[in-house]
Amino acid sequence: MAGQAVRRRMTARDLGIWRSLLDTTAELRRVLGAQLQETGLSPGDYQVLLALSEAHGGRLRSSELAAAIDWERSRLSHHLGRMERRGLIRRDDCATDNRGAEVSLTAEGEGMFRRANTPHLRAVKTHFADALTAEQLDALDDVLRTLRDHLDAGGPA
Numbered sequence: 756m757a758g759q760a761v762r763r764r765m766t767a768r769d770l771g772i773w774r775s776l777l778d779t780t781a782e783l784r785r786v787l788g789a790q791l792q793e794t795g796l797s798p799g800d801y802q803v804l805l806a807l808s809e810a811h812g813g814r815l816r817s818s819e820l821a822a823a824i825d826w827e828r829s830r831l832s833h834h835l836g837r838m839e840r841r842g843l844i845r846r847d848d849c850a851t852d853n854r855g856a857e858v859s860l861t862a863e864g865e866g867m868f869r870r871a872n873t874p875h876l877r878a879v880k881t882h883f884a885d886a887l888t889a890e891q892l893d894a895l896d897d898v899l900r901t902l903r904d905h906l907d908a909g910g911p912a
Contacts, residue, residue: 783882790878794871799834800843801875804868807844807860814859816849843867 788798796804806823807813815823821831835858838844843864849855860868887895 786882787875787878791871791875794867794874796867796871800838801868801871803831803834803838803858804843804860804864804871807858808865808868812859813865814857817846817856817858820858838864 784798791798791801802824803820806820807815810819810823817831817835818828821828824831826834835844835846839846841863842861845859845861846856847859849857884892
């Protein structure tokens, strides 16, 4: 069963590695979030602006945006209200569904995202990619793909 995980009991080592993953990703989020704050954006703002910048026409239905960034719709709605008051996004009634709203980037939001993107990507490189060798990045990519496939399949029966 090469490449297949074998069912076994959790060990102290397994739990230690799991805790290390949690602590390390939390610290990366903290460091990258602090860097983003220097640009005037929160990590949540950046997620929203990134999803909108990647969307066709810089706009998404609010339900599509919630799914794209994996947020609950109520959380997103409150966050969008704050972003709208700052002029970063605009919410319009959906032309095809009177119950929904379309969220779009404003010129201010697009500009703020562009200004934040370069220093943010530089920080990702500095605090993540530069810390690992090419071989470690390849191994991490393999681990993450394996975990994603496992989660997508619903785990073991």
